[in-house]
Amino acid sequence: MTASGDPVPLSPQQEWIWESMRFMNPDDAAMTRTNVCLAFTLRGPLDTGRLERALADVRRRHEALRTSLSDLGTAPHTHVQDAEDSHPPLLALVDLSGVPPEDQDTYCELMAGAEEHRLFDYVRGPLWRATLVRRSPTEHVLVLSAAHLLLDAPSVQLVVRHLAEAYEGIAPPARQEQYRDFVRRAARPPSDADRRLDHWRRVLSPLPAPLDVRTDYPAAPPPVFLRETTPFRAEADPEALAGLRGRTGVTPYLIHVAAYVAALADLCGARRVVVGSTLTRLELKPDPHAVGHFADLVLLPIEVRPEHTFGELLERVRDTALDAYDNQLPYLRIADAIDPDFTARRPWPARALYHVWVRGSVLNADLGPPERIGDAEVRPFEFTRETCYPIELDGDRYAHVYGQNVVPTLYAGPTGLEGEMTYNRAVFTPSGAQRYVDRHCQNLEHMLKDPQTRIGEVWHDSGR
Missing domain, CATH: 3.30.559.10 (Chloramphenicol acetyltransferase-like domain)
Incomplete structure (x- = not known):
């Protein structure tokens, strides 16, 4: 070569x-x-x-x-x-x-x-x-x-x-x-790198404690991660979604984040949930047609209070995301700065710095797949999910890389109403994982129907 x-x-x-x-x-x-x-x-x-x-x-x-x-x-x-x-x-x-x-x-x-x-x-x-x-x-x-x-x-x-x-x-x-x-550009730290690190030290202190997750099988931790995926769609009016986006300035992805954070706070008794996701620092990628691995991990530490409304939670999620984007640094540098065990325990930290992974749709009308290749129409291949190739990984190591392996992860679909929940069937039955799906969809529906609903009222309705 x-x-x-x-x-x-x-x-x-x-x-x-x-x-x-x-x-x-x-x-x-x-x-x-x-x-x-x-x-x-x-x-x-x-x-x-x-x-x-x-x-x-x-x-x-x-x-x-x-x-x-x-x-x-x-x-x-x-x-x-x-x-x-x-x-x-x-x-x-x-x-x-x-x-x-x-x-x-x-x-x-x-x-x-x-x-x-x-x-x-x-x-x-x-x-x-x-x-x-x-x-x-x-x-x-x-x-x-x-x-x-x-x-x-x-x-x-x-x-x-x-x-x-x-x-x-x-x-x-x-x-x-x-x-x-x-x-070359990414290797040069921004001029305000120290200020950005101070931001992460402040918002991630104390370091995230594990969530109290109720599982169907013992999880301490499970020996393997066996991936299972469940699609969902909330029963809500798309026009209500458009109105909510217009009033709050939040994206469909952040609406999903708010709904799922509220679900985890309810199911796990948490008042602070740290979401892991990805973003691309556009100032480092001036050419939108360049290809490579540009996505970096971003952390969204979100406070959830039962006395707050869903509208207030949405505002908090939006502001947290904007702060995270404004202060973004490579994940490894953030982890090195705030977790003293991180460098000593490489090739990976003693624990992940986030509770749950929430990924969004990567479809982009301007830069995504084309509508045609020559005379052939191009459409995403439709998976039934019944024959997906199974994943079997070491559960303990998977937890350190992707967050707690007992917390179902969320894929937020592009419209704000649909998506997929991925869970570890070594610790959840399908009905057990469905609790997370149902609670997430319930929160989406309440959020769209009446954003002034207090989060604690929904927790009470769900039997907490």
């Missing part, structure tokens, strides 16, 4: 991912499956040879797609392969046209799950893979998976958008911002 330029250290965002991989698998970090995988249905005529040539053009455009690691030690650097070097085939083709449609669905879901947990060779590369499943002459499923160290989910969507442009013969810009440009 011919290297293009000097080796580049990991960005703070990549270092966070690498630290978690080392902690999850101390003997061989590269054996940790931390990938991002997206699948799309393509309906219409498609030229597979043209699609593969377009993939090669996108690979040439972005250094991130030609990146691998120098080694698998504690502080690896990245190497970029020369754009014109030879490479393995970029598009794997699978023909299911002779398989019954109902079996095609199952196969596509299992294959996407397997791609999400594929082991990549971090030294030799490539650290991404595209698979095209042919269901019929006019219907295909495109699966794109990448090591999370390499790309975040919005970047995977951008790769698909740039693939559509290359398929149409649209030339990329003469000067494409590369990930190494972001790494």
Whole structure:
């Protein structure tokens, strides 16, 4: 492999991912499956040879797609392969046209799950893979998976958008911002870094104590994390949601955060819940079309009081999020500064600095996946969730990386009404996890129907 330029250290965002991989698998970090995988249905005529040539053009455009690691030690650097070097085939083709449609669905879901947990060779590369499943002459499923160290989910969507442009013969810009440009900027601390650290010392003091979570099976901690996912949708008027957003200035994501924090405060008896999520510091990424891993972990410590209304809670969540964004620093630097055990216990801290993970939709109409690739219509692949590839991880280590492994995590859908709850079936029965789903949806409905409802009244109604 011919290297293009000097080796580049990991960005703070990549270092966070690498630290978690080392902690999850101390003997061989590269054996940790931390990938991002997206699948799309393509309906219409498609030229597979043209699609593969377009993939090669996108690979040439972005250094991130030609990146691998120098080694698998504690502080690896990245190497970029020369754009014109030879490479393995970029598009794997699978023909299911002779398989019954109902079996095609199952196969596509299992294959996407397997791609999400594929082991990549971090030294030799490539650290991404595209698979095209042919269901019929006019219907295909495109699966794109990448090591999370390499790309975040919005970047995977951008790769698909740039693939559509290359398929149409649209030339990329003469000067494409590369990930190494972001790494150089991210390595320089902001001029007010000390002030930002003081903010985090203040809002995270005392350090988050574990939540008192009621589980269906003993959890002290469970030996494994077995992922199960339950979709939900609140019974509420979309117009009420639009009105609430207009009055409070909160996003659908923050509405979900407020509702779930109130649910955890009720179910766990907590008055302070720290939410973990991700954001991209836009001042470090001036080119919205650059791809790589830009997302950093952000902490949202939120106070919940029964005498407050849902409207007041929404304002608190909004203000907390704005403060977090204004004072954002790399997560590892925040943790080093406020937790004296953090550095000593690397490759990961003695405990996570947040209680629960809440992620939002990464769909972006301007920078997300395209509407078409050539004459083929592009739509997200619909999963039934009945055949998803299972995850089995060391539960104790999973808890340190992703928060408490007994607290169900939340995916907040883009409209503010729907989403998914992910829980550990080693400690929850489906009905036990449903308590969290029901309480979250109940809070969403109360919040939209009457934001002046006092939170404690809902707790009383729910039997607390």
